[in-house]
Amino acid sequence: MPLPLLETLNPEQRAAVTLPHASALILAGAGSGKTRVLTTRMAWLIQTGQVSPLGVLAVTFTNKAAKEMLTRISAMLPINTRGMWVGTFHGLSNRLLRTHWREAGLPQSFQILDSADQLSAIKRLLKSLNVDTERYEPKKVQWFINGNKEAGRRARDADADAYDEYSMRMAELYEAYDAQCQREGVADFAELLLRSYELLYRNEPLRQHYQDRFRHILIDEFQDTNTLQYRWLKLFAGPHTALFAVGDDDQSIYAFRGANTANMAEFEREFAHGNVIKLEQNYRSHGNILTAANTLISQNAHRLGKNLWTVEGDGEPIRVFNAYSDQDEASFVVDEVRALNREDVALSDMALLYRSNAQSRVLEHALFSASVPYRVYGGLRFFERQEIKHALAYLRLLTNPEDDGAFLRVVNFPARGIGARTLEQLADGAARAGTSLWQAACTGGGKVAGFAKLIESIRQATRDLPLAEAIDHVIEASGLADYYRADKEGADRLENLNELINAAALFSEESASADAVGAAVAPEASVSAETTQPELERFLAHAALEAGEHQAGAGHDALQLMTVHAAKGLEFHAVFITGLEEGLFPHEQSAHEENGLEEERRLMYVAITRARRRLYLSHAQSRMLHGQVRYGLPSRFLDELPEQVLLPLNRRSESAASPGYRAPAPMPRSQGQSGNDTGYKVGQSVAHAKFGTGIIIDFEGRGPDARVQVKFRDAGTKWLALAYARLSPA
DNA sequence: CCTCAGCTGTTTTTT
């Protein structure tokens, strides 16, 4: 049957999409149309009536990928995606646990701990047990617990395998931590997965139900699955389920956090049975870039084996720049970016990549001085900001007063004169009575009881309010708003709190419209619990699980700065890979890890394959590192590339930038002055043709040609731009 | 309770 869905696919892609009802492994190289195959497969299965939308389970690692998948499916098919099980491992686990909270042994309104919450919970635990935190560092304990959970191991398993006093103690702490979480009604990220795994493992009827339901399971980025995730998938797969796993072993860059590439080989043995399709045609990059990538990765011993090709020509050579210093490297990048931008390559179509976040500072500085708009990815995310976490802690306390973590976070913020002394007594009382801090506070007196009354009154006042209004009330009544209003540095934070209210309003709106269509589609009994769950609880789960999604700041044309890890899955016209020096990339730490160098090489492979047309590789002879000048050798990865595709750039002469360019000397600053002759004032709101609205934070120079440093704030993202004074009052 | 000086450890990161 000639389906329009399949028309634009190449033969391999089409073969993958139209595979019969059996498990298969798709080895999809970088830029080979991986997501396209996955979503088209899903659409094809549904359109040809082989499965109903509710019989599909599709799993991804990031919310972004899940959203993308749903968007593409809606574009291909006129169906409601609501009710479909498409999401991240954690999102779907949460969904399962909310539906079957009783069977899973969780309180109905359990809260989710993000990494920071988890760490503070661990610190609190260690303190209460009087553990020596020099010997048992909180971070190490966290790492131990998560590592075990991600391998599917509970405290008793860890204890059974403990070979020395240290690991036995660690296992004890793991057990105590889980007990604390259970008491407080909270679950960390790994717990969501492990708990839902155990739920299905132990509860046969439930397992049967889901295995019967899901005829097709599709998994994206399969090379990134860890042991527990793979087992989780296998539990959902019944005898009549076909698994469709898409992945690229060469792009496995998360082994350091438990991803297990061996899962791919194992999957082939257990499920695919030789049903393997390779997608090797690359639609992204020109030939030279692919040649470089192929040659580099071929030097890894542990591979399933794959070679990318393209019908495009060789394209441009890969430019290699040898800089004197990190600053020299930065100014080279600035020159090239500006030259390309003049040739009409959008800034947002260029990426500046580095191995570690610390490297961005020098680059940012150079871009800032040259007034090149840029955006750094991977900073603090919206829901991880302190003011947001404070507000959320109040909300958590409303739904689950047993949550000691939330209690401690806000009991004295804003300050209410409840100090360490008082809290110690309260904790003692709670421990003796075997209750939560909240209960101890309710029965006690003094300032602590006052806090309990405050929370109680907020609970009464917000009971019948719509979500956004309730949050607004919490922010006011808790004193958070006044606190930040009084703080002269608090304007940004206040704005973020307002943004939280907006986010809540948006959340309500979206879930309302989704419910309206959802009701018509899936009157499935087991799912009904999701919609009856209070909106506040769903919003809190959303905030914990999608902390990164609320990232504003897109929309303006800006150069993209990020780590190589963050660049996975993206593509750009031009890519700069900086800091290609031994010790940095490959990172020296990797030398001490098993197969560490191969992972670094895969990382380099990912970096190279982000580029469509132009690729720059640069290294610096000297670099400021940990406050000292370090002299590094060029990365071995440069030697591993075929010479015929490389073009060594001499400094400036062959670069596209104007010869003899010098970064302008810094002009005298008139910091904090408002009475200058530009006609503007610090703190004034201005409009810029390109960047939108912003606030002036500084001036450089004087007169009409003075440079005005403006902070263009996109909902709290760190985004600065230096603009010339072609501004108008907003 | 709050502030500031001194100490420490600095890959990558999603959920």
Next chain:
DNA sequence: ACAGCTGAGG
């Protein structure tokens, strides 16, 4: 270099 945390002192 620098951020983030701890402990002493106001």
